[in-house]
Amino acid sequence: MTPKSEQKKYKVIGTRPIRHDGADKVTGRAVYGADLRLAGIVHGKILRSPHAHAKVKSIDTSAAEKHPGVLAVVTRADMPNLKDKIADLGEGSVNLAHLGANVLAHDKVLYKGHAVAALAAVNPHVAEEALKLIKVDYEVLPSVTWVMDAMKDDAPLLHNDVFTKSMGKRASKPSNVPTHIHFEKGNIEEGFKAADVIVEREFKTASVHQGYIEPHVSTALWNQDGHVTVWTSTQGAFTARAQTAELLQIPVSQVTVVPCEIGGGFGGKIAVYLEPVAAMLSRKCGRPVKMVMTREDVFEGTGPTPGSFMRVKLGATKDGKLVAGEAWLAYDAGAFPGGVIGPGAMCVFSCYELPHAKVDGYDVLDNKPKTQAYRAPGATQAAFACETVIDELAEKLEIDPLEFRLKNAAKEGTRRVDGPVYPRVGLVETLEAAKNSPHWKSKLEGKHRGRGIASGYWFNIGLKSSVAANVNNDGTVSLIEGSTDIGGTRTSIAMQFAETLGITAEAVHPRVGDTDSVGYTDVTGGSRTTFATGLAAHEVALDIQRQMRERAAILWECDASQVQVEDGAYCHKDKRLTFAELAGQLGHTGGPVVGRATVSPEGASNAFGTHLVDVEVDPDTAKVTILRYTAIQDAGRAIHPSYVEGQMQGGAVQGIGWALNEEYVYSDQGRMENASYLDYRMPTALDVPAIETIIVEVPNPAHPYGVRGVGETPIIAPPAAIANAIYAATGVRMTELPMSPPRLWAAMTKGKQS
């Protein structure tokens, strides 16, 4: 879908080579955290709180310590006493006292599953049994797990030292609301006065988990020389190192983090949970300590994405022009401040040109695990609300919902409600691709069936990336990069390097380095890796190319400026050497050629997507069946189209699960009642059809190949698109996620809005 004027001829970019890690993955040889074997290894387990909110009056570990199979026990008393210190962890700042208290509870437990103590034993079974010997005396406190209840004046207060901050302005009274965000654009009253039609609705969404298939796993060895090595499943080796060092109060140079292969993260494997605990256990017992979470641990002890309450109001003129929008959003942050209300508030109206708008957002503490990022954190909830109201507005105006979106779509020059102005972006192109798609042009026939559409936006971020390369004398290049590979980024980075250098993707051997092997690199998250680490790889290739020209100049006794690079070969007059031929002569032209680059790009890559879905709703059971699904997305430039399609399909399926079934079900005592994959219903291959994809390419002006991040945008639109399809099928507007059979059936039975 690239406009002809923008098409460029690439030899590597846009092709679909076999992934570099493919053989290891399909033969089972890739080393994940759970595969790690070390001499003398022992096994750690965490004791977790049975209560949603309680004071920890005392912890008695004496019986556990006497157990012959137990080698070490740790509690809060063993961890450094962290002050209210803020540490910059690359993707954002974190309050170390809160991070430490999440890893091992201090004076209070704040959610069911909160870690209280840990021990290491000769094997995992002994460790699990020995946990029962640790006696914790709790004083149970009232708890709260619904965001709106947590905001009430008489709600149980989670922290006495958290005060509402509003862009740095601090309130004087402790509160469960650590952050208030407020944006204004234009004059909201005047905007709504100009509207001919106004729709206002309230929405609720449940907490959902990122649902990575691999549980958290870490092994740590605190060596006798004081150096700590951690092998872990993480989205960022360097941020894991920084968090571990800060929580243990040792220098970062004393910690090496070796990132293992990772079985999914989606934002949930950025914060540390096990690493510092395993390290402290190792320090006490002098052995490497391995800790693997169970699925129950993962659900109850690690970050879901926020549950939310939202109110969205939009007004338009009768000719279909949006004139005003107002949003009030409350997202839960879980037990500690630092939820995702910021991007939620920034994204709620980000798909549209709105002259007048007001957005209020609240980060709210409650007795749930500390929420973590989940693909486009905060945007999916906001899009569910906004895109449902957009659909209803289009219906009231009797305008086709796609045309209504096109008429109001954000484009280059549009000022977002939070202030910044878009550079070139591709929402209009995704909508036009949707309009011209076989899916949209097809007829949907049959009873109880409906079609829905929704769009979504995610910023994508830049941050810091480092890449190094060594030229081998056979013409291949070893590439070491600092981004952990979650979605195939080894290959997408190697392909950009190969394209710039004029060699094949197969001639590049990419490897993810540990924190001692490569320069600082921020997390694989925020859809940044193919964009930013790819940019670093491009710069390394330019560095190598410069050095190779110098080597050719030595051979040809000319100036390097006289050496031309044509189609990857080095030329001067009638002389020509391929990259491999020249690489074979490095030994007598000065020795090895190595390149390196570190980048910190500022341009976000602003990615938009539009999704189409056809559903059928069983009138007796209210089960929703996805009949057809098409995800359309502006990838800027698809480096490896199969990976882009895979991200679009994966995100869409996760969004379908969020829309239809997934939720944390809480008891009145604040305990999660469905902490297993039997009861937490994620979609399987039987629940979804093949997800059709259309890649749109509107090049990102801030990247030499036009790359935009693609990993997060595809999860944003599905709940809204499906809600709109359900409405078309049943006449019922769903305003609560998940739209599970009981909830939809109740709404259908009422014959009105849920």
Add this chain to the structure above:
Amino acid sequence: MAMVYIPSQWRDLTGAVDRLELPGRNLREISRELESRFPGIAERLVEGDAIAAGLAASIDGAIASRGMYSPVGPTSEVHFLPAIGGG
């Protein structure tokens, strides 16, 4: 001079001024200018030598990556926003 947008929550210090042109080659200089005109604003914007935790600056539509040292051009547009991460 750069056009600096004032977040609505800071307008209690600016007398409702929502934007103004300020001289400054980087965010540090912009911050000093803001503080000199609207005392108290730096306390909300800066912590130590860095942009306050939870905040970010957007310069010409891109999130600034060099903290208070981020360069600001003579026609730049500067916004202060919540910090964002990603999954």
